[in-house]
Amino acid sequence: MNEEKESEFEKLTFQDYLPSSTLVGVIFGLVTSVVGLFFIYQQINSEPSTSMLGMFMGSLSMLAVCLIAACAGLVAVWHFTKEVTSTLKLGQGAVIGFLTGAVIAVVSVLLSELWATFIDPEMMRNYADSMIANFEAMDMPQSTLDDIAESFEEGDSMFRQLFINIPLYGVLNLITALIGVKIFADKPEDTF
Amino acid sequence: MSDKWLYSGVWFSLFLILLFSMGGGIWGADSTFGHWTGDMFRNLCHQDPNRSFYVNNLQMAVNSRCFGVFAGLFLGWTLIPLFVKAKLKKNPFLWLLLLALIIQIIDYVGNHYELWVNSNESRLIFGCFLGLSASLSIYDLFKSKNQKSL
Numbered sequence: 001m002n003e004e005k006e007s008e009f010e011k012l013t014f015q016d017y018l019p020s021s022t023l024v025g026v027i028f029g030l031v032t033s034v035v036g037l038f039f040i041y042q043q044i045n046s047e048p049s050t051s052m053l054g055m056f057m058g059s060l061s062m063l064a065v066c067l068i069a070a071c072a073g074l075v076a077v078w079h080f081t082k083e084v085t086s087t088l089k090l091g092q093g094a095v096i097g098f099l100t101g102a103v104i105a106v107v108s109v110l111l112s113e114l115w116a117t118f119i120d121p122e123m124m125r126n127y128a129d130s131m132i133a134n135f136e137a138m139d140m141p142q143s144t145l146d147d148i149a150e151s152f153e154e155g156d157s158m159f160r161q162l163f164i165n166i167p168l169y170g171v172l173n174l175i176t177a178l179i180g181v182k183i184f185a186d187k188p189e190d191t192f
Numbered sequence: 193m194s195d196k197w198l199y200s201g202v203w204f205s206l207f208l209i210l211l212f213s214m215g216g217g218i219w220g221a222d223s224t225f226g227h228w229t230g231d232m233f234r235n236l237c238h239q240d241p242n243r244s245f246y247v248n249n250l251q252m253a254v255n256s257r258c259f260g261v262f263a264g265l266f267l268g269w270t271l272i273p274l275f276v277k278a279k280l281k282k283n284p285f286l287w288l289l290l291l292a293l294i295i296q297i298i299d300y301v302g303n304h305y306e307l308w309v310n311s312n313e314s315r316l317i318f319g320c321f322l323g324l325s326a327s328l329s330i331y332d333l334f335k336s337k338n339q340k341s342l
Contacts (some may be wrong), residue, residue, distance in 0.1 A: 147223035
């Protein structure tokens with residue numbers, strides 16, 4: 001039985017990792033995009049205030065988005081151990097985690113591009129105006145406000161976003177995937 | 193210690209993330225907003241100027257809590273070889289990770305309902321605790337076969 005398990009896990013290829021990484025990555029990419037969009041619109045529709053509530057909601061969205069996005073690696077490893085094999089090496093968990101992070105980055109960048117191109121081209125401009133109005137209400141220095149406005153106006157190309165986000169999401173999910181290996185996976189038998 | 197290449201690769205990646213999270217101040221930029229370091233973390237962190245530290249008078253690319261998490265991850269990852277060599281019977285860090293997560297939630301909720309006001313320093317410390325325990329929670333996976341059998 002153990003030998004069967006061993007040989008099964010030794011034969012794993014890149015294609016074996018893809019279903020778990022893709023499935024979990026797409027789901028988490030969708031969730032983070034939807035949560036992100038929800039709070040962007042909430043921010044756009046809020047009145048500028050110094051009460052920090054608007055900023056708090058923005059903070060909450062980012063906390064939720066980054067926590068959700070970072071936990072995907074752990075979930076992908078859990079899915080892999082249920083669907084493919086429960087025996088997993090550290091390096092294999094790392095591959096699953098990095099791939100999952102990469103899928104999240106691709107899905108969220110694609111969705112935000114599609115949204116900004118076809119559904120609401122004014123969204124980012126409105127969001128920037130709302131954020132700047134909040135910062136103005138908080139008496140931020142004018143130079144900082146100008147920098148923020150400029151940063152929003154310039155925007156980011158899709159490929160630049162992918163180039164930046166894939167390694168970042170990849171590494172963060174790699175680490176949570178390793179935690180997933182610790183929690184969910186059986187370690188390969190130590191044979192001498 | 194096993195999986196040395198994986199360990200080294202992640203260590204280097206975390207080092208770069210920590211370095212880049214310090215924003216445009218260490219790269220001689222005029223501003224972190226619009227600089228590539230600011231763009232890098234824009235989707236991951238709200239980059240609130242009031243909740244961030246400043247380097248060379250420029251805001252960091254992430255807020256104090258995120259910087260704490262990245263610093264903790266890097267510090268914890270750096271300490272992994274020491275814990276691999278140490279002869280601890282049990283790994284307590286998974287429980288500490290859970291505790292750190294609970295502390296984050298309590299700190300966040302308490303601040304939100306104005307039970308207390310958290311500061312950049314407190315967010316840095318709690319974030320660092322979370323990152324540190326996340327990295328160290330897996331230290332025993334890097335033990336080689338010989339170390340495991342000891």
